[in-house]
Amino acid sequence: MPIILEASDLKKYYTMGESVVRALDGVTLGLQQGEFLGLLGTSGSGKSTLLNLIAGLDRPSGGTLKVFDRTVNEMTRKELSMHRRKNVGMIFQSFNLISTMTARENVALPLMFAEIPAAQREQRADQLLESVGLSGRQLHKPNQLSGGEQQRVAIARAMANSPAILLADEPTGNLDSKTARGILDLLKELHAREGKTIVLVTHDQALASQYVQRNITLLDGRIVSQVPA
Ligand code: ADP
Ligand code: MG
Numbered sequence: 652m653p654i655i656l657e658a659s660d661l662k663k664y665y666t667m668g669e670s671v672v673r674a675l676d677g678v679t680l681g682l683q684q685g686e687f688l689g690l691l692g693t694s695g696s697g698k699s700t701l702l703n704l705i706a707g708l709d710r711p712s713g714g715t716l717k718v719f720d721r722t723v724n725e726m727t728r729k730e731l732s733m734h735r736r737k738n739v740g741m742i743f744q745s746f747n748l749i750s751t752m753t754a755r756e757n758v759a760l761p762l763m764f765a766e767i768p769a770a771q772r773e774q775r776a777d778q779l780l781e782s783v784g785l786s787g788r789q790l791h792k793p794n795q796l797s798g799g800e801q802q803r804v805a806i807a808r809a810m811a812n813s814p815a816i817l818l819a820d821e822p823t824g825n826l827d828s829k830t831a832r833g834i835l836d837l838l839k840e841l842h843a844r845e846g847k848t849i850v851l852v853t854h855d856q857a858l859a860s861q862y863v864q865r866n867i868t869l870l871d872g873r874i875v876s877q878v879p880a
Contacts, residue, residue: 676872689863740809
């Protein structure tokens with residue numbers, strides 16, 4: 652399988668007054684197309700920082716990051732916004748749905764930015780909701796859905812523009828263990844069914860190992876171990 656993502660000596664430093672936080676301190680990592688990677692590490696080890704750089708939400712302080720042979724850290728603002736829209740989909744522990752919008756509207760939102768006509772957006776949103784097991788929930792607002800259902804809506808939204816890479820930042824952190832398994836089963840299904848490349852950040856090594864193909868552990872912004880699951 653071709654390499655879809657390549658990070659070389661990737662760094663992200665934050666300057667806080669007099670001190671410098673080395674959130675990422677020289678990460679070198681290749682990701683194959685269609686790979687399901689687990690990213691482990693204690694709180695503060697740099698997991699979200701790495702995901703945010705891959706997603707193009709933040710710029711590195713050093714090193715290089717290539718996605719599809721394009722260097723993300725050299726992209727113009729316009730190219731970066733295209734990268735965010737086309738290449739990556741992201742889900743979070745806190746779901747980050749818009750509370751005033753229905754499930755359908757939440758999922759359709761990225762399609763609006765992609766300038767897809769309204770009727771098509773709605774149709775695609777409903778298809779996506781069905782694919783995450785939520786047909787019949789199109790008109791529900793987030794507070795009318797369970798945590799697991801909200802995360803399914805967020806996954807459908809992340810998949811809206813058919814991104815090459817799905818980045819999941821502790822997606823089961825707010826869910827009970829049974830619901831968490833349901834979400835990981837869904838990610839695994841997307842991986843198997845659509846060959847989606849997935850990076851899954853989690854605390855739970857034992858659980859992650861049942862789903863991912865390879866685990867990487869970060870500590871203080873560096874990779875300290877790589878194990879095939
Ligand atoms: P993780 O997701 O593994 O818990 P993070 O990537 O969020 O860790 O954070 C890594 C380190 O960088 C932490 O020490 C955190 O406090 C610091 N950090 C993260 N974001 C910022 C920021 N915007 N400004 C300053 N420090 C930050
Ligand atoms: Mg984090």
